[in-house]
Amino acid sequence: MGSYTRLQVRRVVKGNGNACAFIFPDQTIGIVDWGTDDRSCIRSLLDDEKPPKVRFVLATHSHADHTMGLLDVLEECVNRGVRPENFFYPAIGQLTLRPSDYLGRAVKYAVDHHIPTHSVSVHDFDPKNPAPPFAIAANPDWDVSILAPPSSSNNRHQIKSHLSNINPGNPTSIVLLFRYVATKATQGRAVLPGDATPAVLKFAADHATRYPDFHIDNDVMIAPHHGSSHNWPKWLTAHVQGVAVISAGANRPSHPSLSVLQLLGPHCRQTTPSSLFCTSYAHQCRTAFAHLASNTTLVREGPCFGDIEIELAPTGAQVTDHDPNGPARRASGYCTQ
Numbered sequence: 001m002g003s004y005t006r007l008q009v010r011r012v013v014k015g016n017g018n019a020c021a022f023i024f025p026d027q028t029i030g031i032v033d034w035g036t037d038d039r040s041c042i043r044s045l046l047d048d049e050k051p052p053k054v055r056f057v058l059a060t061h062s063h064a065d066h067t068m069g070l071l072d073v074l075e076e077c078v079n080r081g082v083r084p085e086n087f088f089y090p091a092i093g094q095l096t097l098r099p100s101d102y103l104g105r106a107v108k109y110a111v112d113h114h115i116p117t118h119s120v121s122v123h124d125f126d127p128k129n130p131a132p133p134f135a136i137a138a139n140p141d142w143d144v145s146i147l148a149p150p151s152s153s154n155n156r157h158q159i160k161s162h163l164s165n166i167n168p169g170n171p172t173s174i175v176l177l178f179r180y181v182a183t184k185a186t187q188g189r190a191v192l193p194g195d196a197t198p199a200v201l202k203f204a205a206d207h208a209t210r211y212p213d214f215h216i217d218n219d220v221m222i223a224p225h226h227g228s229s230h231n232w233p234k235w236l237t238a239h240v241q242g243v244a245v246i247s248a249g250a251n252r253p254s255h256p257s258l259s260v261l262q263l264l265g266p267h268c269r270q271t272t273p274s275s276l277f278c279t280s281y282a283h284q285c286r287t288a289f290a291h292l293a294s295n296t297t298l299v300r301e302g303p304c305f306g307d308i309e310i311e312l313a314p315t316g317a318q319v320t321d322h323d324p325n326g327p328a329r330r331a332s333g334y335c336t337q
Helices: 041-046 070-079 103-111 153-163 197-210 234-239 256-270 282-294 326-332
Strands: 005-008 019-023 030-032 056-057 088-089 117-119 136-139 141-150 177-180 189-192 219-224 240-246 275-276 308-313 316-321
Touching: 005 041, 019 041, 030 041, 030 070, 030 256, 041 070, 056 070, 056 136, 056 153, 070 103, 088 103, 103 117, 141 197, 141 326, 153 197, 219 234, 219 308, 234 256, 240 256, 240 308, 240 316, 256 275, 256 282
Parallel strands: 030 056, 056 088, 088 117, 189 219, 219 240, 240 275
Antiparallel strands: 005 019, 005 308, 019 030, 136 141, 141 177, 177 189, 308 316
């Protein structure tokens, strides 16, 4: 077994591009969201691992920027004879298979091709004693578990969306925790919260507190909802002890939010060797940090924007690869490293 897992965060020019992949220490793959319609992304991922084994494909929630490429992922896997072991998703509302229902279409394809499908959440019908986090992939040294959303609110949003003939979104977003089982502290943990709302994030944090081995202090955090100010509660910052990644569309005025960048920037400077990365062209980064451009403790030359790859070990995280166009994008913004 290898000593590292690589968490690949990809931002592509074509499509929405909210796509993550775990490459586990045993070289198997876990795919979390796939909002890009550029099929070359999944092809290159599968080409890198020979032979590839996909432990799971998971959609944190139903929004198109997280699900647009899921059907491509499943088709590419099936065509290669690499059938994913499981397909996980939260509530999906009306399964009408309309063209914009990317998650519903992916679920149908999975069922038609005998890929086990699971609608998942944390059972909290006894609110004082919800079910423990459960692993969707594991071996003796590491696991990936679901911390949220709670089943009760998930079901409410399922019914509400059904009555409104829409798909439920952020309130149903799955929160994932990767951890090395033997570590008790921050090291060796990654949190992927999708577009989780503050209420879902709070449930995840509280739920993890009930089971201390699943605490959410981490050294890799993918910012919820692309760094929006509404979906980044201030208390979440204290749990980031390593690399914070904002995966956002290029130059959107509120994704990432200026206030989130201003909150995370100083925090990541103070918590060495923490870093803040933004996979967008980061107009907001420029706005937030332009006046500090001469401060080399905050703004440094090197990789920043675009696709990045993080190696996560039981002792911490480090960025090991990045989009070759990243440094050129620096003209559009600044960020901390």
